[in-house]
Amino acid sequence: MLEYNKSIAPTNTAHNQEAVSLVESYPKVPLTVDCAIFGFGENSLKVLLIKSDLAQFSGKYSLLGDIVKSNEDLDAAAHRVLYERTGMKDVYLEQVQSFGKPDRHPGGRVVTTVYASLLNVKHQELSIKDHDLNWHSIDEMIGMAFDHKEILDTCLGWLRKRIQEHPLAFNLLPKKFSLRELQNVYESILNIKMDRRNFRKKFASMGYLIDAHEMETNVMHRPGKLYSFDFALYAQRKQNGVGIDF
Amino acid sequence: MLEYNKSIAPTNTAHNQEAVSLVESYPKVPLTVDCAIFGFGENSLKVLLIKSDLAQFSGKYSLLGDIVKSNEDLDAAAHRVLYERTGMKDVYLEQVQSFGKPDRHPGGRVVTTVYASLLNVKHQELSIKDHDLNWHSIDEMIGMAFDHKEILDTCLGWLRKRIQEHPLAFNLLPKKFSLRELQNVYESILNIKMDRRNFRKKFASMGYLIDAHEMETNVMHRPGKLYSFDFALYAQRKQNGVGIDF
DNA sequence: GCAAAAGTGTTGTCCTTACACCCATGC
DNA sequence: GCATGGGTGTAAGGACAACACTTTTGC
Numbered sequence: 001m002l003e004y005n006k007s008i009a010p011t012n013t014a015h016n017q018e019a020v021s022l023v024e025s026y027p028k029v030p031l032t033v034d035c036a037i038f039g040f041g042e043n044s045l046k047v048l049l050i051k052s053d054l055a056q057f058s059g060k061y062s063l064l065g066d067i068v069k070s071n072e073d074l075d076a077a078a079h080r081v082l083y084e085r086t087g088m089k090d091v092y093l094e095q096v097q098s099f100g101k102p103d104r105h106p107g108g109r110v111v112t113t114v115y116a117s118l119l120n121v122k123h124q125e126l127s128i129k130d131h132d133l134n135w136h137s138i139d140e141m142i143g144m145a146f147d148h149k150e151i152l153d154t155c156l157g158w159l160r161k162r163i164q165e166h167p168l169a170f171n172l173l174p175k176k177f178s179l180r181e182l183q184n185v186y187e188s189i190l191n192i193k194m195d196r197r198n199f200r201k202k203f204a205s206m207g208y209l210i211d212a213h214e215m216e217t218n219v220m221h222r223p224g225k226l227y228s229f230d231f232a233l234y235a236q237r238k239q240n241g242v243g244i245d246f
Numbered sequence: 247m248l249e250y251n252k253s254i255a256p257t258n259t260a261h262n263q264e265a266v267s268l269v270e271s272y273p274k275v276p277l278t279v280d281c282a283i284f285g286f287g288e289n290s291l292k293v294l295l296i297k298s299d300l301a302q303f304s305g306k307y308s309l310l311g312d313i314v315k316s317n318e319d320l321d322a323a324a325h326r327v328l329y330e331r332t333g334m335k336d337v338y339l340e341q342v343q344s345f346g347k348p349d350r351h352p353g354g355r356v357v358t359t360v361y362a363s364l365l366n367v368k369h370q371e372l373s374i375k376d377h378d379l380n381w382h383s384i385d386e387m388i389g390m391a392f393d394h395k396e397i398l399d400t401c402l403g404w405l406r407k408r409i410q411e412h413p414l415a416f417n418l419l420p421k422k423f424s425l426r427e428l429q430n431v432y433e434s435i436l437n438i439k440m441d442r443r444n445f446r447k448k449f450a451s452m453g454y455l456i457d458a459h460e461m462e463t464n465v466m467h468r469p470g471k472l473y474s475f476d477f478a479l480y481a482q483r484k485q486n487g488v489g490i491d492f
Numbered sequence: 493g494c495a496a497a498a499g500t501g502t503t504g505t506c507c508t509t510a511c512a513c514c515c516a517t518g519c
Numbered sequence: 520g521c522a523t524g525g526g527t528g529t530a531a532g533g534a535c536a537a538c539a540c541t542t543t544t545g546c
Contacts (some may be wrong), residue, residue, distance in 0.1 A: 018353075019300055021353070023276055023356055029277050030272035031272075031273075031275050054261070054268070067272045068273070068275065068346070071348045072346075073348055074345075107266045109317055179499095201500095219497085221497040222545090223498080425525085426525080442524090446526080448508090465524085470525055
């Protein structure tokens with residue numbers, strides 16, 4: 001699935017001239033990517049936002065976005081935005097949806113393809129601070145530019161669904177984490193309370209947690225054991241089609 | 247969620263001029279929509295395809311697509327394609343994903359936003375027959391133009407997942423259907439066999455099936471009862487947030 | 493010693509699965 | 520009367536939810 005067909009790369013033939021002429025006749029629209037960059041810290045889910053460029057949206061916040069270059073893959077554009085804004089490479093990124101209402105941008109028709117990205121906040125302290133780039137707690141509703149509130153709501157819905165079916169939580173945590181931290185991620189994102197014993201049993205029975213043989217430090221209470229997630233085992237089981245729940 | 251913010255409609259102010267100038271500086275790309283139109287008939291899942299326009303893809307098939315007009319909403323464009331190709335309005339349509347590899351179209355850079363659509367084949371007999379428009383069984387792999395094989399695979403994955411969580415099957419069936427027809431839809435799409443008794447129990451317990459007090463006709467065996475799906479009840483329960491499985 | 497969270501098992505309920513027999517209809 | 524699918528119930532197993540007490544550490 002999703003195998004890329006390399007046989008369609010342009011060649012200089014009569015056929016190709018026909019195709020080129022066709023495409024040249026197409027209307028063109030400005031295309032952007034926006035990234036909803038989620039992170040987790042201080043026991044709550046956060047999203048990275050910048051202050052809007054436009055005077056019209058003065059004081060309002062927007063998602064991290066940029067134009068798609070004329071010969072750039074959409075995924076590549078999203079990774080580039082992330083790199084330019086935060087300095088991070090090799091970050092988990094997934095396409096969520098495209099938004100194309102004709103009046104969603106006050107400057108005219110702009111279609112945007114939205115990606116969601118999950119970061120470990122701790123690893124991001126080096127980030128570039130242009131445009132008042134900052135983490136904002138999801139709960140505090142702040143004024144947002146364009147249709148970015150709608151987009152963020154869509155991404156949050158996406159995240160809530162995905163985290164129950166895929167091991168996304170581990171992209172929001174350090175490599176080694178305690179079970180309490182893991183549960184906090186789920187509770188914050190889903191906005192529910194979960195039973196600690198059942199939560200631990202569930203993850204223990206899945207068999208993806210590797211005991212790091214380390215303990216928490218600098219906590220004001222009994223320290224918990226640290227674990228890491230067995231991404232290799234997960235990939236292997238997924239490949240084998242063995243029934244997995246997430 | 248997904249509430250549309252009407253406050254951003256263009257106005258003729260200095261602010262707006264700033265935004266307009268900004269958007270005018272953006273690179274522009276050709277944008278299309280493609281529809282993977284699924285239907286169900288003769289006990290198998292089908293997809294509507296046309297013969298490709300391009301000589302380069304002579305004999306190959308492609309999804310139903312068209313350009314997005316410069317001031318057209320993406321959803322509206324998809325509905326328009328559907329209407330122009332099949333004559334149908336008010337059809338179930340959902341955005342699946344956007345594809346933007348720079349070389350996916352031999353004529354140059356074209357980004358496409360893909361929608362999946364589910365039709366009742368029986369209702370489509372009036373359809374326009376341009377470009378050799380025809381239903382093709384999903385199983386028979388046929389040569390496809392562009393990256394439409396990849397796109398179709400993505401849509402099929404989407405459909406398999408969605409049909410287990412949402413009542414999409416009823417968009418592929420007549421208003422009144424037998425439980426066997428319903429089960430056939432699930433079995434064809436998921437490519438599995440299901441136990442008839444458990445299947446019936448499951449749907450009976452959900453409470454969404456309305457007894458039409460009619461029987462099948464023209465079948466070579468004992469006729470089954472016909473049911474319709476209680477869309478109103480489904481919408482109501484969904485609204486109330488009562489825990490539902492699909 | 494007190495506050496705060498770690499760690500741990502059992503029980504009941506519900507959902508899912510597996511499975512077999514008689515019935516109604518067309519031919 | 521035979522072929523084809525319609526229609527039905529039960530029992531076992533697995534997953535999930537509810538629930539309380541002891542332990543370890545920092546202060």
